[in-house]
Amino acid sequence: xxxxxxxxxxxxxxxxxxxxxxxxxxxxxxxxxxxxxxxxxxxxxxxxxxxxxxxxxxxxxxxxxxxxxxxxxxxxxxxxxxxxxxxxxxxxxxxxxxxxxxxxxxxxxxxxxxxxxxxxxxxxxxxxxxxxxxxxxxxxxxxxxxxxxxxxxxxxxxxxxxxxxxxxxxxxxxxxxxxxxxxxxxxxxxxxxxxxxxxxxxxxxxxxxxxxxxxxxxxxxxxxxxxxxxxxxxxxxxxxxxxxxxxxxxxxxxxxxxxxxxxxxxxxxxxxxxxxxxxxxxxxxxxxxxxxxxxxxxxxxxxxxxxxxxxxxxxxxxxxxx
Numbered sequence: 001x002x003x004x005x006x007x008x009x010x011x012x013x014x015x016x017x018x019x020x021x022x023x024x025x026x027x028x029x030x031x032x033x034x035x036x037x038x039x040x041x042x043x044x045x046x047x048x049x050x051x052x053x054x055x056x057x058x059x060x061x062x063x064x065x066x067x068x069x070x071x072x073x074x075x076x077x078x079x080x081x082x083x084x085x086x087x088x089x090x091x092x093x094x095x096x097x098x099x100x101x102x103x104x105x106x107x108x109x110x111x112x113x114x115x116x117x118x119x120x121x122x123x124x125x126x127x128x129x130x131x132x133x134x135x136x137x138x139x140x141x142x143x144x145x146x147x148x149x150x151x152x153x154x155x156x157x158x159x160x161x162x163x164x165x166x167x168x169x170x171x172x173x174x175x176x177x178x179x180x181x182x183x184x185x186x187x188x189x190x191x192x193x194x195x196x197x198x199x200x201x202x203x204x205x206x207x208x209x210x211x212x213x214x215x216x217x218x219x220x221x222x223x224x225x226x227x228x229x230x231x232x233x234x235x236x237x238x239x240x241x242x243x244x245x246x247x248x249x250x251x252x253x254x255x256x257x258x259x260x261x262x263x264x265x266x267x268x269x270x271x272x273x274x275x276x277x278x279x280x281x282x283x284x285x286x287x288x289x290x291x292x293x294x295x296x297x298x299x300x301x302x303x304x305x306x307x308x309x310x311x312x313x314x315x316x317x318x319x320x321x322x
Contacts, residue, residue: 034058063256068112070318071115128165134166135200155183157185172186179222190204216249228254243281251283290303
């Protein structure tokens with residue numbers, strides 16, 4: 001009896017110690033390494049004194065940026081002209097995306113790369129539609145399809161909206177069932193936010209900091225409600241008025257904000273657009289879009305190299321291909 005009791009006591013001690021070890025390991029895994037974070041932020045600043053921005057809070061544990069670079073394919077499943085995501089069958093699309101991922105890892109070996117599918121789930125329309133919104137919401141079945149397409153390569157999914165005559169306040173809550181998934185993130189395109197009543201495509205639209213702050217607050221609340229790691233939030237931009245009052249954008253510790261240079265053209269034009277509308281108006285992180293077709297139309301008829309993109313100040317941590 002005494003021998004049995006000793007064995008039980010020993011087993012209890014080992015079990016308790018093991019549980020404490022697991023708890024400790026979990027704690028370590030879920031603690032943000034602020035020293036490494038600061039070092040990486042300084043590295044991607046590439047010597048620009050305005051970056052990293054001073055007002056940015058440390059992210060909560062589980063943040064993707066700046067620990068990894070995101071490389072995304074952009075598009076819509078109903079159109080081959082809207083981007084590479086809808087241009088190829090899923091297997092071929094994933095093969096091409098992973099080739100880009102490996103190429104970015106080779107260009108910057110110090111930064112791991114995670115693939116992403118950036119899906120336009122609400123598209124702006126010239127036709128007003130039955131409710132006059134000038135947009136078309138994709139059926140949930142198509143969003144489901146994109147999420148399934150991402151699984152074989154463990155890709156992130158971004159849901160991007162072009163609101164037309166609608167608003168982010170109306171459209172964003174409709175996507176909560178997807179945004180509560182840990183691997184699903186969000187994007188908005190000011191180009192197609194037609195606050196002044198113009199038909200989409202006739203002129204460039206706009207979002208204000210108030211619209212952006214609504215989104216960051218909503219995403220932040222989702223993260224708290226569902227115990228999610230920080231969300232990445234992408235805003236496209238290639239003109240000044242596309243984003244007004246940028247200095248009033250509120251940063252949150254569970255939303256990572258990316259201002260994505262969305263313009264196409266030759267290398268010099270793209271660098272200039274980035275300099276004036278992204279680098280020159282710092283918010284938090286930056287992105288850069290590369291167009292397989294439109295970038296090669298003007299002289300010198302080539303896309304920017306990965307090395308050229310990495311030399312930008314700051315270096316983009318989100319890369320999008322259209």
